[in-house]
Amino acid sequence: MARLSTEERQKIIIDEAINIIHEGGYESLSIRELAKRVKISEPAIYRHFLNKEDIVLGILTRISDFDQQLIQSLNKKKTSQKKLNEFICFHFKFLEKNKNMTSVIFAEDIFMQSKILKEKLMKIIMHRQKLITSIIEEAKEKKKIKNIDTTELSKIIIGLIRMTVLEWKLSDFNFSLVKKGNSITKTFEKLIF
Amino acid sequence: MARLSTEERQKIIIDEAINIIHEGGYESLSIRELAKRVKISEPAIYRHFLNKEDIVLGILTRISDFDQQLIQSLNKKKTSQKKLNEFICFHFKFLEKNKNMTSVIFAEDIFMQSKILKEKLMKIIMHRQKLITSIIEEAKEKKKIKNIDTTELSKIIIGLIRMTVLEWKLSDFNFSLVKKGNSITKTFEKLIF
DNA sequence: TCTTTGTTAGTGAGTGTTAACAAACATAAT
DNA sequence: ATTATGTTTGTTAACACTCACTAACAAAGA
Numbered sequence: 059m060a061r062l063s064t065e066e067r068q069k070i071i072i073d074e075a076i077n078i079i080h081e082g083g084y085e086s087l088s089i090r091e092l093a094k095r096v097k098i099s100e101p102a103i104y105r106h107f108l109n110k111e112d113i114v115l116g117i118l119t120r121i122s123d124f125d126q127q128l129i130q131s132l133n134k135k136k137t138s139q140k141k142l143n144e145f146i147c148f149h150f151k152f153l154e155k156n157k158n159m160t161s162v163i164f165a166e167d168i169f170m171q172s173k174i175l176k177e178k179l180m181k182i183i184m185h186r187q188k189l190i191t192s193i194i195e196e197a198k199e200k201k202k203i204k205n206i207d208t209t210e211l212s213k214i215i216i217g218l219i220r221m222t223v224l225e226w227k228l229s230d231f232n233f234s235l236v237k238k239g240n241s242i243t244k245t246f247e248k249l250i251f
Numbered sequence: 252m253a254r255l256s257t258e259e260r261q262k263i264i265i266d267e268a269i270n271i272i273h274e275g276g277y278e279s280l281s282i283r284e285l286a287k288r289v290k291i292s293e294p295a296i297y298r299h300f301l302n303k304e305d306i307v308l309g310i311l312t313r314i315s316d317f318d319q320q321l322i323q324s325l326n327k328k329k330t331s332q333k334k335l336n337e338f339i340c341f342h343f344k345f346l347e348k349n350k351n352m353t354s355v356i357f358a359e360d361i362f363m364q365s366k367i368l369k370e371k372l373m374k375i376i377m378h379r380q381k382l383i384t385s386i387i388e389e390a391k392e393k394k395k396i397k398n399i400d401t402t403e404l405s406k407i408i409i410g411l412i413r414m415t416v417l418e419w420k421l422s423d424f425n426f427s428l429v430k431k432g433n434s435i436t437k438t439f440e441k442l443i444f
Numbered sequence: 445t446c447t448t449t450g451t452t453a454g455t456g457a458g459t460g461t462t463a464a465c466a467a468a469c470a471t472a473a474t
Numbered sequence: 475a476t477t478a479t480g481t482t483t484g485t486t487a488a489c490a491c492t493c494a495c496t497a498a499c500a501a502a503g504a
Contacts, residue, residue: 060450061448061449061450062449064448067449098449098451101452102450102451105449106449
């Protein structure tokens with residue numbers, strides 16, 4: 059119907075793909091359903107993406123866009139303590155505004171089907187690891203942190219974020235993630251700073 | 252071909268279903284592929300399970316069997332410190348022996364498609380939560396632990412286990428999980444005991 | 445006029461599931 | 475011990491449906 063540029067259409071398609079996965083899991087993401095929701099025909103989808111894998115790749119790009127935003131937000135914070143706080147709270151603020159992203163942002167399984175997807179996923183994961191690691195190392199240099207193995211500590215932080223988001227999702231989002239973020243930050247202050 | 256009792260056949264089918272998911276993700280679990288691997292016809296599958304959902308339910312039962320084994324193993328330990336250590340190490344020992352279980356034991360997404368599956372999943376999660384919570388509370392009573400919110404601490408522990416298993420899986424199992432378990436235990440001793 | 449974005453109609457392959465039938469086994473009567 | 479009977483576990487063939495994807499064509503915009 060309405061003619062849109064590829065860029066505009068791609069954005070809409072990826073948005074809707076994420077929504078479909080959020081509502082019914084990855085197995086319910088079909089070109090048919092996607093086309094129906096975007097209100098164009100199925101072949102029109104293929105004007106803007108090579109194939110289904112290419113659409114899933116688009117979702118991964120969204121995820122790495124999030125990571126870019128996270129970095130920019132972290133750069134504004136000066137102390138390593140505030141950076142760690144922002145690392146946690148940025149996740150929670152973002153997911154509270156974009157609930158549907160909870161279904162893909164930590165869903166590695168979706169992206170393990172093909173070599174291309176797996177490689178992009180690994181890049182994102184490595185990049186995240188580097189990000190949190192550098193925050194911890196900086197805090198260690200300034201001796202503001204207990205002497206715990208850096209990679210282990212990074213897994214504790216990301217692990218707690220993930221478990222909190224999972225709990226939030228399973229409870230049908232019936233508590234404030236951001237509030238929880240503050241209490242998590244306090245816990246970490248007690249534990250490691 | 253070979254005639255087996257329903258119980259025997261069910262076990263084989265669930266085993267193979269877990270293998271298929273491990274190798275190709277949930278989307279590659281089809282009745283066709285399952286029947287081929289078990290070396291019986293597709294309709295024969297339906298002699299032992301009501302439908303596909305029933306098979307996935309069988310996988311969930313496997314997972315709750317694991318939790319039962321975990322409880323028994325925990326009961327043998329006396330101090331709360333040793334219980335926490337066993338909680339972590341039992342996971343790692345089990346998964347090192349059953350690598351294919353890494354693909355389903357923390358894969359909530361697979362079990363979110365239907366009401367029945369979701370309810371059973373929730374039961375398992377609640378049960379796990381109670382298990383780790385009781386260990387922490389016991390340690391707190393004996394004042395062997397820092398005063399940190401119990402549910403938050405439980406999420407830290409499970410979160411770290413999950414992140415470690417994820418890292419192990421993504422690395423194609425190229426390090427010893429059990430060794431990592433020991434170093435994790437030491438980290439927790441430094442942090443909370 | 446040419447490129448881009450859309451359409452309708454259809455492809456072959458795969459999905460979960462069922463009907464109808466056959467052979468293996470367990471049990472009880474001969 | 476053999477035979478008859480009923481149940482359980484298997485088979486082949488087919489069902490309607492959905493899947494990702496394509497060929498051929500139309501209309502909108504530059």
